[in-house]
Amino acid sequence: MNLDWHRLKAVVLESDDWGLCAWVPDDRAHRALAALPAFRSEAGLRYGRSTLESAADVIALTELLVGLLGGDGFPPVWQANTIVANPDYDTMAPPLFEFAELPLVEQPAVPARWERPGLWEAIRRAEGEGVWWAELHGLHHLPETAWLTALRRGQDDARRAHEQQSPIGTAVEASGEYDASEPRELRARDLRRAIEVFRVLFGRVPTSFCPPDHRFDDWLEHEAASLGLTTLQGKPEQAGHALPPLRRRWMGLRFPHLGGDRFHLPPRIAFEPCGDPQAPGRRGLEAAHHAAREAWRRGRPAVVSSHRMNYAHLDPAWSAASRRALDTLLERLCADGAVFVTDHELRQLVERHWSVRELGGRGVLLRHYGVPRETLRFAAPADVRGARLSGPHDDPKAELEVADGTAEVRVNLGEYVIEWTRA
Numbered sequence: 001m002n003l004d005w006h007r008l009k010a011v012v013l014e015s016d017d018w019g020l021c022a023w024v025p026d027d028r029a030h031r032a033l034a035a036l037p038a039f040r041s042e043a044g045l046r047y048g049r050s051t052l053e054s055a056a057d058v059i060a061l062t063e064l065l066v067g068l069l070g071g072d073g074f075p076p077v078w079q080a081n082t083i084v085a086n087p088d089y090d091t092m093a094p095p096l097f098e099f100a101e102l103p104l105v106e107q108p109a110v111p112a113r114w115e116r117p118g119l120w121e122a123i124r125r126a127e128g129e130g131v132w133w134a135e136l137h138g139l140h141h142l143p144e145t146a147w148l149t150a151l152r153r154g155q156d157d158a159r160r161a162h163e164q165q166s167p168i169g170t171a172v173e174a175s176g177e178y179d180a181s182e183p184r185e186l187r188a189r190d191l192r193r194a195i196e197v198f199r200v201l202f203g204r205v206p207t208s209f210c211p212p213d214h215r216f217d218d219w220l221e222h223e224a225a226s227l228g229l230t231t232l233q234g235k236p237e238q239a240g241h242a243l244p245p246l247r248r249r250w251m252g253l254r255f256p257h258l259g260g261d262r263f264h265l266p267p268r269i270a271f272e273p274c275g276d277p278q279a280p281g282r283r284g285l286e287a288a289h290h291a292a293r294e295a296w297r298r299g300r301p302a303v304v305s306s307h308r309m310n311y312a313h314l315d316p317a318w319s320a321a322s323r324r325a326l327d328t329l330l331e332r333l334c335a336d337g338a339v340f341v342t343d344h345e346l347r348q349l350v351e352r353h354w355s356v357r358e359l360g361g362r363g364v365l366l367r368h369y370g371v372p373r374e375t376l377r378f379a380a381p382a383d384v385r386g387a388r389l390s391g392p393h394d395d396p397k398a399e400l401e402v403a404d405g406t407a408e409v410r411v412n413l414g415e416y417v418i419e420w421t422r423a
Helices: 025-031 042-047 053-065 119-128 144-152 156-163 184-202 218-226 244-252 285-297 314-337 343-352
Strands: 010-018 076-082 083-087 104-106 132-139 258-259 260-265 268-270 302-303 339-341 352-359 364-369 376-379 386-389 398-405 406-410 416-422
Touching: 010 132, 010 343, 025 156, 053 314, 083 184, 119 132, 132 184, 144 156, 144 184, 184 218, 268 285, 285 302, 285 386, 339 343, 339 364, 343 352, 364 406, 386 398, 386 406
Parallel strands: 010 076, 010 302, 010 339, 076 132, 268 302
Antiparallel strands: 083 104, 258 260, 352 364, 364 416, 376 406, 386 416, 398 406
16 A cells, blocks of 8 residues: 555655865856856856855754754755765876876865865764765766866867866766766766765765766666666656656656666756745745645655755855745745655655664664554664664654664654664
């Protein structure tokens, strides 16, 4: 039996581009590049002064999120689709750019002009608060072959951007890391490396994948699935298909959209306040709230997409105004009784009616909407010796056991924080 998605009012907050060293590292870079074609484009006018997030950006979002409670008594969780490496500009020597493989700096390290002191400490705190959850966006977000070809041919905008430690130019904007125009061998190699870097960085494998700019083909989707990435974001928005609105509507009607071992998320609801606290327009506040309610009415979760550029910007006032718009949207969704989950939780709820999400190593958030007091089994860290319930919800008759790296839990239906106890 399917869950009653009309009643559950699930919301997934997906946000792309975290960890990406783009568009520009600082104001000096933007002044040098503002006249280039990519920066004068429609996308460039929105994204041109966006930048790598700072500790202050993450802390501000964390404080916003922990100050809200969904219909289940838990705060919203921000699914940060994360880029895990960036070009190593110091070793990319012009004019020939002679190297067999694009040199990269793996997170948490970044290129010199992109340093953000305290960033990863802020992310770890947000994870522990249960409001930050990373998923995989890609290795470096760049169409490597197209970018390096532009650099090696001396393409003016590519060279000038490179001088400012920015990859943005017309060649990059016209393609994507996993676009079909990039060689298959390169895409496969980059995807494998991205998964491994993510595992080291976050201590777990990614459970969901969002190819940059939704540029991917059936081969890439199959390759990702062969590596265990069977939950895919952005399928309804996949680039290169005819009649995008009809495709989105059709795929929305197919929830839950399962294809063998693959799980496709519902169509995204765009929320892009772009520095305006009122966030008007079709990607703004009223439109996003209406679309979320419409998704619930149609019996599916609301997947809200809001890019990093809204909240990490060279102009602090832009970021602050976007956060005010986000706060307003989330307050409205909380008042509606929304329950905030990640892609992975959503898939677990579809497939077995209960889910588990890690809380920064201190424990897990358990959602149980299946059979009351049935035995639920899931992995526990090797050093855990026991477990206890830790508010805001309780079950006096709860039974919790941990042995040999496995937790067994028997509780009534509802949501629980289970904290680990260690020797």
